[in-house]
Amino acid sequence: MTNSTSATNGDAQINGNAQNNALDQANAPSSKLMCFGADNPLMLDSGAELAPWQIAYETYGTLNEDKSNAVVVCHALTGDQYVASQNPVTGKPGWWELMVGPGRPVDTNHYFVICANVLGGCMGTTGPASTNPETGTSYGLDMSVVTIGDMVRSQAKLVEALGIETLFAVVGGSMGGMQVLQWAAAYPEKVFAAVPIASGARHTSQNIAFHEVGRQAVMADPDWCQGKYAQENKRPVKGLAVARMAAHITYMSDESLQQKFGRNLQDRAAITFGFDADFQIESYLRHQGMTFVDRFDANSYLYVTRAMDYFDLAAAHGGRLANAFMHTKTRFCVMSFTTDWLFPTSESKAIVHALNAAAANVSFVEIDSSRGHDAFLLDEPEMFETMFGFMTGAANARGIPAPATPIGE
Amino acid sequence: MNSKDLKNVRGDHRILCDFVEPGSRVLDIGCEDGDLLELLIRTRNVDARGLELHQAGVNKCVARGLPAVQGDADTDLSAYPDGAFDYAILSQTLQATKDPKHILGELLRIGKRAVVSFPNFGHWRNRMQLLTRGRMPVTDYLPYSWYDTPNIHFCTIRDFVELAGEVDAKVLRAEALNAKGERIGFNAPWWVWNLIGDQAIFLLERKK
Numbered sequence: 364m365t366n367s368t369s370a371t372n373g374d375a376q377i378n379g380n381a382q383n384n385a386l387d388q389a390n391a392p393s394s395k396l397m398c399f400g401a402d403n404p405l406m407l408d409s410g411a412e413l414a415p416w417q418i419a420y421e422t423y424g425t426l427n428e429d430k431s432n433a434v435v436v437c438h439a440l441t442g443d444q445y446v447a448s449q450n451p452v453t454g455k456p457g458w459w460e461l462m463v464g465p466g467r468p469v470d471t472n473h474y475f476v477i478c479a480n481v482l483g484g485c486m487g488t489t490g491p492a493s494t495n496p497e498t499g500t501s502y503g504l505d506m507s508v509v510t511i512g513d514m515v516r517s518q519a520k521l522v523e524a525l526g527i528e529t530l531f532a533v534v535g536g537s538m539g540g541m542q543v544l545q546w547a548a549a550y551p552e553k554v555f556a557a558v559p560i561a562s563g564a565r566h567t568s569q570n571i572a573f574h575e576v577g578r579q580a581v582m583a584d585p586d587w588c589q590g591k592y593a594q595e596n597k598r599p600v601k602g603l604a605v606a607r608m609a610a611h612i613t614y615m616s617d618e619s620l621q622q623k624f625g626r627n628l629q630d631r632a633a634i635t636f637g638f639d640a641d642f643q644i645e646s647y648l649r650h651q652g653m654t655f656v657d658r659f660d661a662n663s664y665l666y667v668t669r670a671m672d673y674f675d676l677a678a679a680h681g682g683r684l685a686n687a688f689m690h691t692k693t694r695f696c697v698m699s700f701t702t703d704w705l706f707p708t709s710e711s712k713a714i715v716h717a718l719n720a721a722a723a724n725v726s727f728v729e730i731d732s733s734r735g736h737d738a739f740l741l742d743e744p745e746m747f748e749t750m751f752g753f754m755t756g757a758a759n760a761r762g763i764p765a766p767a768t769p770i771g772e
Numbered sequence: 773m774n775s776k777d778l779k780n781v782r783g784d785h786r787i788l789c790d791f792v793e794p795g796s797r798v799l800d801i802g803c804e805d806g807d808l809l810e811l812l813i814r815t816r817n818v819d820a821r822g823l824e825l826h827q828a829g830v831n832k833c834v835a836r837g838l839p840a841v842q843g844d845a846d847t848d849l850s851a852y853p854d855g856a857f858d859y860a861i862l863s864q865t866l867q868a869t870k871d872p873k874h875i876l877g878e879l880l881r882i883g884k885r886a887v888v889s890f891p892n893f894g895h896w897r898n899r900m901q902l903l904t905r906g907r908m909p910v911t912d913y914l915p916y917s918w919y920d921t922p923n924i925h926f927c928t929i930r931d932f933v934e935l936a937g938e939v940d941a942k943v944l945r946a947e948a949l950n951a952k953g954e955r956i957g958f959n960a961p962w963w964v965w966n967l968i969g970d971q972a973i974f975l976l977e978r979k980k
Binding site for chain 1: 856
């Protein structure tokens with residue numbers, strides 16, 4: 364950003380400090396940063412070349428001497444590189460500290476964990492909120508649309524730049540799981556183990572439909588300004604908040620919403636015959652929407668949702684998913700959750716069937732949970748046991764000292 | 773991998789392991805909690821995978837570091853390509869499948885060889901129960917009543933030999949075991965084994 368916008372224009376009530384911080388993060392992240400110059404462009408699936416470009420990442424743990432213990436964690440739609448450390452914008456703990464950290468299933472006492480912000484994101488990796496060196500203002504819609512393949516290609520260049528030839532594992536949930544599958548398909552010789560959780564090898568029609576609702580909400584906000592809101596000192600916070608509200612519903616199950624909120628009223632004894640947030644669920648969603656806009660860029664939301672929509676691993680391999688994994692030596696552990704209707708078990712099973720057809724080494728665990736798609740981010744002991752067991756088995760096979768082995772317990 | 777006491781290993785599992793060449797690729801169909809998978813990996817150093825109908829069993833396998841997927845032997849074997857494994861193992865599961873003949877064919881398609889173990893319904897104790905009590909046999913080894921048994925397609929050793937012939941399989945090796953899973957250590961014609969074997973293990977190969 365050339366200048367930070369202190370935008371509290373009109374009725375768009377923005378938390379100024381968090382907002383400025385979020386904008387700064389897009390160009391100058393608090394995390395580690397790898398910069399690639401004009402001589403090292405990133406080739407995009409759209410045919411465009413991106414240069415210069417940068418990728419923001421965090422690492423945890425220590426790379427061992429033969430560089431065989433590196434684990435890439437891929438984040439979901441609105442995640443970031445702060446998988447196991449405090450987010451500099453929100454001040455909240457890392458988004459997957461239950462899974463990644465010392466003594467956790469992805470044990471940073473044993474593995475060297477790398478987590479990068481995705482291409483198109485807004486936490487320091489090049490995206491629409493980043494400054495376009497040709498104009499001095501943010502790219503906005505001038506940036507080429509990116510894909511899951513582009514995200515993984517950028518991560519592969521980071522891993523290479525870090526001097527790491529092969530990864531012990533690639534792990535991620537939801538859009539992170541798509542990246543895991545793409546890693547395994549595009550770089551089979553580099554990925555020893557792959558764990559896609561609550562994910563799919565394609566975005567379904569329903570998934571695309573929900574994303575389109577979100578994008579239309581953003582673009583219908585007059586403050587979106589055809590994507591040039593930064594130049595206009597505006598931000599489409601209302602549209603982005605509505606997009607987040609709609610999306611948030613898809614992350615939860617009917618059952619969990621009912622358990623958590625039911626038809627409970629918000630700070631009132633009776634319905635008001637008006638359109639305030641009478642119900643707790645309304646208040647909750649509004650809160651989710653308003654806090655989201657403090658930390659996320661609206662154009663970035665368009666780009667990253669689009670990347671998920673375009674993902675179809677089978678189509679990229681002659682229409683047959685098994686072709687993506689032919690002769691793979693990677694060992695896979697696929698996980699799904701019973702009440703996840705965004706990426707239902709059937710999507711995970713399609714991956715498993717394709718891996719079986721490729722005679723790949725695959726484990727598949729469906730976890731009984733009432734908490735819908737978001738379960739993968741929550742305290743789900745069976746998911747942790749599965750991850751721990753799989754990682755340990757894989758570490759034994761790879762010859763990496765693993766945490767105490769569960770086999771034979 | 774450590775320390776599970778090999779003395780506690782089921783006898784039929786121990787003998788079944790002898791049927792499998794070290795270092796081979798193995799699919800264990802109906803792997804339950806992974807006891808046989810683990811034994812195969814530990815003692816035969818195989819590249820083994822498990823397929824199990826019940827999700828709880830699969831989850832236990834994976835938490836133990838053993839590769840396993842949820843799936844139904846009756847429907848999900850078709851996903852595997854021809855000759856994907858050196859051995860397709862069906863341990864104590866054939867009698868619980870809907871279409872044993874089809875499954876035996878599938879084992880011989882996806883595995884270069886098939887290992888099948890099953891309870892022998894022709895054992896003299898079963899025959900006696902039917903003969904003297906006129907009731908479906910319930911024994912320590914076959915503990916279910918007829919109405920709640922998962923075992924819907926019982927066969928005898930002689931029945932199995934005939935089925936193997938029908939699917940063009942050659943019997944490379946066979947062992948009859950007692951109820952404890954110990955070898956019945958003498959050679960005898962099929963009809964003798966069919967009378968005194970509580971269970972049997974067969975190694976099959978498709979005829980060229």
